[in-house]
Amino acid sequence: MMQGYHFHKVNPRVVFDMFFRRQPFGGGYAVLAGIEPLIDALETLRFEPRDLDYLRSTGLFRDDFLDELVHLRFGGDVYALPEGSVVFANEPLLRVHADLIEAQLIESLLLNIVNFQTLIATKAARIYLATGEGTLLEFGLRRAHGPDGALSASRAAYIGGAAATSNTLAGQRLGIPVSGTMAHSWIMAFADELEAFRRYAEVFPDSCILLIDTYDTLGSGIRNAIVVGRELKDGGHKGFGVRLDSGDLVPLSREVRRCLNSAGLSDARIAVSNDLDEGSIGSLRAAGAPIDLWGVGTNLVTAGGDPALSGVYKLVARSQGSGYQPVMKRSDDPAKTSDPGIKQLYRIYDGQGRPRADYIALEEESPPKGGGLEAFDPVDEKPRMLKTLVPPSPMLRQVMSSGKRYGQREPLPETRDRTLTSLRALPEEVRRLDDPVRYPVLVSATLRQTRELLLRSVPGGDGHGRPSA
Amino acid sequence: MMQGYHFHKVNPRVVFDMFFRRQPFGGGYAVLAGIEPLIDALETLRFEPRDLDYLRSTGLFRDDFLDELVHLRFGGDVYALPEGSVVFANEPLLRVHADLIEAQLIESLLLNIVNFQTLIATKAARIYLATGEGTLLEFGLRRAHGPDGALSASRAAYIGGAAATSNTLAGQRLGIPVSGTMAHSWIMAFADELEAFRRYAEVFPDSCILLIDTYDTLGSGIRNAIVVGRELKDGGHKGFGVRLDSGDLVPLSREVRRCLNSAGLSDARIAVSNDLDEGSIGSLRAAGAPIDLWGVGTNLVTAGGDPALSGVYKLVARSQGSGYQPVMKRSDDPAKTSDPGIKQLYRIYDGQGRPRADYIALEEESPPKGGGLEAFDPVDEKPRMLKTLVPPSPMLRQVMSSGKRYGQREPLPETRDRTLTSLRALPEEVRRLDDPVRYPVLVSATLRQTRELLLRSVPGGDGHGRPSA
Numbered sequence: 051m052m053q054g055y056h057f058h059k060v061n062p063r064v065v066f067d068m069f070f071r072r073q074p075f076g077g078g079y080a081v082l083a084g085i086e087p088l089i090d091a092l093e094t095l096r097f098e099p100r101d102l103d104y105l106r107s108t109g110l111f112r113d114d115f116l117d118e119l120v121h122l123r124f125g126g127d128v129y130a131l132p133e134g135s136v137v138f139a140n141e142p143l144l145r146v147h148a149d150l151i152e153a154q155l156i157e158s159l160l161l162n163i164v165n166f167q168t169l170i171a172t173k174a175a176r177i178y179l180a181t182g183e184g185t186l187l188e189f190g191l192r193r194a195h196g197p198d199g200a201l202s203a204s205r206a207a208y209i210g211g212a213a214a215t216s217n218t219l220a221g222q223r224l225g226i227p228v229s230g231t232m233a234h235s236w237i238m239a240f241a242d243e244l245e246a247f248r249r250y251a252e253v254f255p256d257s258c259i260l261l262i263d264t265y266d267t268l269g270s271g272i273r274n275a276i277v278v279g280r281e282l283k284d285g286g287h288k289g290f291g292v293r294l295d296s297g298d299l300v301p302l303s304r305e306v307r308r309c310l311n312s313a314g315l316s317d318a319r320i321a322v323s324n325d326l327d328e329g330s331i332g333s334l335r336a337a338g339a340p341i342d343l344w345g346v347g348t349n350l351v352t353a354g355g356d357p358a359l360s361g362v363y364k365l366v367a368r369s370q371g372s373g374y375q376p377v378m379k380r381s382d383d384p385a386k387t388s389d390p391g392i393k394q395l396y397r398i399y400d401g402q403g404r405p406r407a408d409y410i411a412l413e414e415e416s417p418p419k420g421g422g423l424e425a426f427d428p429v430d431e432k433p434r435m436l437k438t439l440v441p442p443s444p445m446l447r448q449v450m451s452s453g454k455r456y457g458q459r460e461p462l463p464e465t466r467d468r469t470l471t472s473l474r475a476l477p478e479e480v481r482r483l484d485d486p487v488r489y490p491v492l493v494s495a496t497l498r499q500t501r502e503l504l505l506r507s508v509p510g511g512d513g514h515g516r517p518s519a
Numbered sequence: 520m521m522q523g524y525h526f527h528k529v530n531p532r533v534v535f536d537m538f539f540r541r542q543p544f545g546g547g548y549a550v551l552a553g554i555e556p557l558i559d560a561l562e563t564l565r566f567e568p569r570d571l572d573y574l575r576s577t578g579l580f581r582d583d584f585l586d587e588l589v590h591l592r593f594g595g596d597v598y599a600l601p602e603g604s605v606v607f608a609n610e611p612l613l614r615v616h617a618d619l620i621e622a623q624l625i626e627s628l629l630l631n632i633v634n635f636q637t638l639i640a641t642k643a644a645r646i647y648l649a650t651g652e653g654t655l656l657e658f659g660l661r662r663a664h665g666p667d668g669a670l671s672a673s674r675a676a677y678i679g680g681a682a683a684t685s686n687t688l689a690g691q692r693l694g695i696p697v698s699g700t701m702a703h704s705w706i707m708a709f710a711d712e713l714e715a716f717r718r719y720a721e722v723f724p725d726s727c728i729l730l731i732d733t734y735d736t737l738g739s740g741i742r743n744a745i746v747v748g749r750e751l752k753d754g755g756h757k758g759f760g761v762r763l764d765s766g767d768l769v770p771l772s773r774e775v776r777r778c779l780n781s782a783g784l785s786d787a788r789i790a791v792s793n794d795l796d797e798g799s800i801g802s803l804r805a806a807g808a809p810i811d812l813w814g815v816g817t818n819l820v821t822a823g824g825d826p827a828l829s830g831v832y833k834l835v836a837r838s839q840g841s842g843y844q845p846v847m848k849r850s851d852d853p854a855k856t857s858d859p860g861i862k863q864l865y866r867i868y869d870g871q872g873r874p875r876a877d878y879i880a881l882e883e884e885s886p887p888k889g890g891g892l893e894a895f896d897p898v899d900e901k902p903r904m905l906k907t908l909v910p911p912s913p914m915l916r917q918v919m920s921s922g923k924r925y926g927q928r929e930p931l932p933e934t935r936d937r938t939l940t941s942l943r944a945l946p947e948e949v950r951r952l953d954d955p956v957r958y959p960v961l962v963s964a965t966l967r968q969t970r971e972l973l974l975r976s977v978p979g980g981d982g983h984g985r986p987s988a
Contacts, residue, residue, distance in 0.1 A: 051705050054722040060708055104691035110699075150708060157702075158685075161661035162669060192630035193827040198667030200631060217627075222573040230579075233626075234848050235834045236520050239529055239619060253523040264848060348827045357821035358662040365704045379703050379733060 052151050053115045061150050063369035065392050066157070068144040068164060070361040074172050074353070078486030079476060081175045081469060082143055083206045084167030085133040089455050091159055092124045124152050128450035131395065133460065134171070134209050134469030135445070136476055138491050140428070141408055142393050143168075143361075145446055157363045166199075169359040170206035170351065173328075175473055177346055178211025179481060180328040182335060183470075185343045187229050188212040189323060190351025203351035209466050211473075212350070225462060231293060231321075231345070237264040244274040251278050258282060259291040259321050259343075262306070267297060272306050276313045283315065291319035291343065299324065300337045307340040319343055327354050328483055364388040376412075378504045389497065390504050396442035398423070404475050407436055411494035418442055425492035434492055521620050522584045530619050532838035534861050535626070537613040537633060539830040543641050543822070547955025548945060550644045550938060551612055552675045553636030554602040558924050560628055561593045593621050597919035600864065602929065603640070603678050603938035604914070605945055607960050609897070610877055611862050612637075612830075614915055626832045635668075638828040639675035639820065642797075644942055646815055647680025648950060649797040651804060652939075654812045656698050657681040658792060659820025672820035678935050680942075681819070694931060700762060700790075700814070706733040713743040720747050727751060728760040728790050728812075731775070736766060741775055745782045752784065760788035760812065768793065769806045776809040788812055796823050797952055833857040845881075847973045858966065859973050865911035867892075873944050876905055880963035887911055894961035903961055 055061055074080055097105075097119045105111050105119070126148025137143055144164065146153055178186050188207040194200035204212075204220035214229035215221065221228035232250055240246035243265055251258045260278065262271030272292065279290045292310070294302050299322050310318045322334075323345030331344060348354060366388065367374040376391035389410070396409045396418055409418065409425050423436040448456045479487040493501075524530055543549055566574075566588045574580050574588070595617025606612055613633065615622055647655050657676040663669035673681075673689035683698035684690065690697035701719055709715035712734055720727045729747065731740030741761065748759045761779070763771055768791050779787045791803075792814030803810060817823060835857065836843040845860035861882040869875050878887065878894050892905040917925050948956040962970075 051699075051701055054701075054705065054719055055708065057722050058718050060718075062708075064708075066704075101691065105687070108690065108697065110697075154702075154704065158660045159666075162663060162666060165662055166664050166668070191627045192830075193634055194631060195635050195664030195668035195821070195826075196671040197628075197631060199635070199664035202665040218574070221577065222570065228577065228579075230520075232520055232523075233623075235535075235623065236523070238834050238846055238848060239524065239531075239533075239837075249527050249529075250523055253526050352664070352826035354826060357664075357823060357826040358817045361661075363661075365707050368708070377707055379707060 051154055053111055055151050055154070056115045056118060057112070063147065063374075064150045064153050064365055065367040065374060066146045066148075066153050066363050067142045067366045067388070067393070068146075068160060068361055068363045069140060069142050069388075070165075070168075070359055071139055072360050073139050074169055074359050075176060075356045077172070077176060077483065078480040078489060079172070079175075080137050080139075080168055080359070081171035081210050081473075082131055082135045082137045082164075082168050083133060083171035083209050084164040084202075085130045085144070085449065086459060087167070087202070087205075088144075088160055088163045089128070089449055091163065092128070092156060092450060093453065093455060095124050095156070095159070097122060122152070122155070123453055124148065124156060125453040126152055126450065127448060127452065129446040130449045131445050132447070132465075132468070134465045134472070136405075136469075136472045137168075138408060138489050140389070141395050141410055141491050142389075142446060145392070146363075161361055161363055163202075165359040165361040167202055167206040167209075168361065169353045169356070170203045171210035171469070172359075173350055173353045174207040174210025174212050175469070176328040176483065177326075177331060177344075177350060178470075179473065180331040180335070180483065181344050183211075184341075186212045187321075187343060187345045188215040188217075188350055189231070189345045189347040191217045191347075193348040194351040200351060205462070207350055208462065209469050211466075211470060231259055231323075232261050234261065234264045234295075237261065243270050244277060247274050247278040248281075251282055255282055255285065255287040256289045258287070258289065259293050259319070261293045261295060263294055263296045267294065267302055268305055272309045276309060276315065279310070279315045279318055280313060288317075290315065290317075291321055293321040293323060293343075293345070295323050297324075299334055299341070300339045303334075303339045303341055321345060323347070325349065332483060362388075366390055367392050376500055376504065378501065387505070389493070389501060391497065391500055393446075393497065395445040397445055398436050398438045398442055401439060404477055405489075406477075407434075407490040407492055409436060409442070409492050409494065410497060412497050412500065415494060415496050417444065424495055426495065426498045427490060427492055428498075429488075434490070436492065520623055522580055524620050524623070525584050525587060526581070532843075533617065533619045533622050533834055534836040534843060535615045535617075535622050535832050536611045536835045536857070536862070537615075537629060537830060537832045538609060538611050538857075539634075539637075539828055540608055541829050542608050543638055543828050544645060544825045546641070546645060546952065547949040547958060548641070548644075549606050549608075549637055549828070550640035550679050550942075551600055551604045551606045551633075551637050552602060552640035552678050553633040553671075554599045554613070554918065555928060556636070556671070556674070557613075557629055557632045558597070558918055560632065561597070561625060561919060562922065562924060564593050564625070564628070566591060591621070591624070592922055593617070593625060594922040595621055595919065596917060596921065598915040599918045600914050601916070601934075601937070603934045603941070605874070605938075605941045606637075607877060607958050609858070610864050610879055610960050611858075611915060614861070615832075630830055630832055632671075634828040634830040636671055636675040636678075637830065638822045638825070639672045640679035640938070641828075642819055642822045643676040643679025643681050644938070645797040645952065646795075646800060646813075646819060647939075648942065649800040649804070649952065650813050652680075653810075655681045656790075656812060656814045657684040657686075657819055658700070658814045658816040660686045660816075662817040663820040669820060674931070676819055677931065678938050680935075680939060700728055700792075701730050703730065703733045703764075706730065712739050713746060716743050716747040717750075720751055724751055724754065724756040725758045727756070727758065728762050728788070730762045730764060732763055732765045736763065736771055737774055741778045745778065745784065748779070748784045748787055749782060757786075759784065759786075760790055762790040762792060762812075762814070764792050766793075768803055768810070769808045772803075772808045772810055790814060792816070794818065801952060831857075835859055836861050845969055845973065847970065856974070858962070858970060860966065860969055862915075862966065864914040866914055867905050867907045867911055870908060873946055874958075875946075876903075876959040876961055878905060878911070878961050878963065879966060881966050881969065884963060884965050886913065893964055895964065895967045896959060896961055897967075898957075902964075903959070905961065
C-alpha cells in the first residue's frame with residue numbers, strides 16, 4: 051500500500067484512531083497499556099540497508115520507492131490516553147496525525163504492541179481484583195508467546211496489578227520487582243525432602259517459600275516444612291511460607307494453615323499456583339481458602355479465555371484545504387462502522403470522584419463546561435443528560451510531536467499506582483466479573499450529526515462506491 | 520535454585536525430558552516446532568557484564584555465584600524429535616543431558632520457545648487441513664502477542680502449512696514467502712472505489728486482490744472489481760482476485776463467484792478473511808463456499824481456543840557412579856506423575872507407511888526388532904502386541920553435543936514439506952477435528968516395570984519424603 055501511495059503521489063495528511071469494539075473477557079472495562087513502548091518504537095523506526103536489500107530481493111518493490119524508504123522516519127503527532135487508563139469499547143485510545151504513507155506504515159506495529167499489552171494489563175487487573183488486591187506474582191515465562199511475549203506480558207501484568215515477576219530479564223529491562231521460587235526438581239535433587247528444604251533455607255533464610263507437594267502434601271510435605279520453618283523462626287528469620295501447586299486447594303490450604311498455626315507459625319504465608327485465573331481465585335476466596343500469595347502464569351500471560359484484543363486502526367479524517375474532512379468506513383455490518391472525525395474524550399465523574407460516563411466530542415467543538423451536558427448513547431440512540439460539577443479535562447493528550455516524544459516518561463511504578471487507583475474508583479457493577487453493567491460511552495450531538503450525515507452520503511447515491519465529496 | 524545448587528556444590532549430571540500432557544485444541548495430534556530456534560538460543564546463551572550488574576543490584580545473589588556466571592555456557596547434549604514432527608501427549612519430545620545447574624537454567628527458555636511454536640504449528644496444521652490443503656495466508660501481526668510473538672508465530676505457522684505471511688520481517692529473517700493485501704483505508708484514500716481499485720491494479724497488475732466490502736460488497740464492490748479485472752485480463756495480466764472481509768461468506772462468495780464467472784473472469788480467485796479458524800473454515804467448505812485463498816490472523820497466531828501448550832520439563836535421571844539412576848516425581852495427582860529414566864521413542868508404521876502407534880522404551884534396552892513387540896498402554900494398563908515389518912528407527916536424535924549444534928540445519932521449506940507429508944500420513948480418525956481417536960502411545964515392559972518400582976518406593980515407607988535410595 052505504501053508503494054501504491056508513493057507511485058500515485060497520494061500522501062495527504064490524515065488522522066487515524068485506534069479503538070476496540072468489544073470488551074475483552076466479557077468484562078466491563080479494559081486497562082490501556084503499551085503506549086510508552088510504542089513511542090520508543092516509533093521514535094527509532096527506520097529501514098536499515100539490510101532491510102532494503104531484503105525488500106529489493108523480493109522483486110515486489112520499485113527502486114524509486116525503496117530509495118524513499120532510506121530516509122523515511124515517523125514524523126507524525128500522536129495523542130493518547132495515559133498508560134494504564136481504564137478504558138472502554140468504541141472510544142478513541144490513540145490518535146495519529148501523519149502523512150498517509152507514515153500513518154499506514156505504523157498500523158501493524160501500533161496494533162501489535164497496544165493490543166497485546168492492553169489485553170494483558172486488563173487480564174492482570176481482573177486477576178488482581180479477584181485476589182482482593184492481594185499479592186499477585188506473575189510466573190508466566192514458560193507458557194508465554196515467545197521471549198518478547200513474556201517480556202511485554204510482565205510489563206503489562208505489573209501495570210495491571212502484579213506485584214512481581216519471575217522473569218529476571220523483565221526485572222533488568224523494565225525495573226519490575228522479581229520474585230523466585232523453587233521447583234519440584236530442587237526437591238528431587240537432594241536425598242530427601244527435609245534435606246532439600248533445609249538446604250534451600252540456608253541460601254534464602256529470609257524469603258523461604260517451600261514447595262510441599264512433591265511427595266505428599268499433608269504427610270511429609272507440611273511436616274518437613276514446619277521443621278524448617280521453626281528452625282528459621284528460632285534463628286530470627288522472617289518471610290517463611292509454603293507453596294501448594296496441585297490438588298484441591300480449599301481443603302489443602304485450610305489444613306496447612308491449621309498445621310502451621312498449631313506449630314506456632316501463624317505468620318507463615320501460604321502461596322498457591324496451579325493454573326489459576328480470576329474465576330478460580332474468586333471461587334477459592336469465596337470458599338474461605340486462607341491464601342496469602344497468588345502465583346499466576348499461563349492464564350495471565352496468554353490472556354486465557356480471550357487471547358486477542360480486537361483493537362483496530364481506522365482512518366477518521368483527511369486533510370482538505372487548511373483543515374480536515376471527516377471520513378468513515380461504512381460496513382454491511384453496522385458494528386464495524388467507525389466514528390468519523392478528529393475526536394476528544396472526556397470522563398465525567400460524580401461528586402465522589404467515581405467515573406459515571408465517558409463523552410466523545412469532535413475536537414473542534416468547544417470543550418464541555420461544568421453543569422448539564424446533552425449526549426447520545428450510540429447503542430440505544432437515546433439522548434442523555436450528563437451532570438458534571440467541574441469542566442472535565444480532555445483525556446487524549448499529545449505524546450509525540452513531529453515524531454519525537456512529547457512530555458516526560460513516567461516511571462512504571464507511578465503508572466501502576468495510578469492504574470490501581472483508577473480501578474478502585476470504578477463502580478462495582480462495572481468492575482465485577484460476571485455480567486457487568488455496560489459503562490456509558492456517549493457521543494456529542496455534533497459528532498452524532500456528523501456520523502448521520504456521512505452514513506447517508508456513503509457509499510453515495512450512484513451505488514458505485516463513491517464516498518461523500 | 521542455581522545459586523542454591525552452587526552454594527551446596529550440588530551439580531550432578533542429570534537428564535530432563537520435555538513433554539506435554541494434554542493434546543492442544545482437543546485434537547488428536549500436535550506438530551513439534553521451535554527446535555532450531557532453541558538450538559540457536561542455547562549456543563549463544565551467556566551472562567553479559569550488564570546482566571551481572573543487574574543481578575548484583577537485586578541484592579539476592581552472592582559474589583562467588585555471580586563470578587561463576589561470567590563463565591557459564593550451556594555445555595550439554597540435546598536430543599530431539601525432528602522439527603515439524605507429528606507428536607502426541609506424554610512422549611518425550613526433547614531430552615537434555617547436562618550438569619544440573621545448566622539444565623535448570625535453560626528450563627524456562629526451552630519451554631517458552633518450544634511450547635509456543637509447537638502450539639502455533641499445531642494450530643496451523645489444523646487450519647491447513649481444514650482448508651483441504653488450500654492456500655493459507657498468515658495475517659496475524661496486529662493481534663500477535665508482541666513483535667516476537669508475531670515473528671515466532673509466522674515461522675511456526677509456515678511449518679504447519681501456511682503458504683505465506685504478511686509479516687515482511689519474518690520474510691527477511693526466516694525466508695518465509697510474504698504476501699500482502701490492501702486495507703479498507705486504501706479504498707478510502709481515493710475519491711471513489713473504482714479509482715482506488717484501478718490505482719492498485721496499476722501498481723500490482725499481476726497480484727491484484729481487491730477488497731470489495733468497503734461500501735457495498737454485492738453492489739459497487741463486485742461491479743467495480745469486475746471492471747478492473749477485465750481491464751487486467753485484456754492487458755494479459757494474471758493473478759486477479761477479490762477479497763471478502765465481512766458478512767455471511769457462504770452466500771456472498773457464491774454470488775461473487777457467479778458474477779465473476781458471468782463476466783468471463785472464471786480464473787479470478789476469491790480470498791476471505793474474517794476471524795476465521797479451523798471450525799469456520801470447515802463449515803464454509805461443507806456449505807460449498809467457492810473460496811480459493813484463506814487469510815487467517817488472530818486465531819492462528821494467538822492459538823484461538825487454547826492459548827498455551829502444557830509442555831513441561833522434568834528431571835528423569837541423575838548420574839550415579841558411571842551410570843544414571845532413573846528419577847520420577849510422584850504427585851498426589853496421577854496425571855502429573857512423569858515417566859522415569861532415559862528414554863527413546865520409536866514410531867511403528869503399517870504396511871502403507873501410516874503410523875499406528877508410538878513406542879517408548881528405555882535407551883538402555885536393545886532397540887526393537889521387526890516382528891511382534893509387547894507394549895503397554897499407560898492409560899488402560901493393558902498389554903498390546905505391536906507388529907512391525909521393519910525395525911523402527913529411534914526418533915530422538917542428537918541435535919547438540921557439548922553445547923554445540925550437532926548436525927546440519929535444515930532449510931525451513933524442507934521442514935515444512937516433511938511436516939505436511941507426515942500430516943497426510945496420519946490416520947483420518949486421529950486427524951479429524953471433532954472427537955478424534957486417541958493415537959496409541961505405548962511403553963515397553965521394562966519402562967513400565969521401572970515406573971512401578973519407583974511408584975512403590977517414592978516417597979518411601981518412612982513418610983518423610985525420602986525417595987528411593
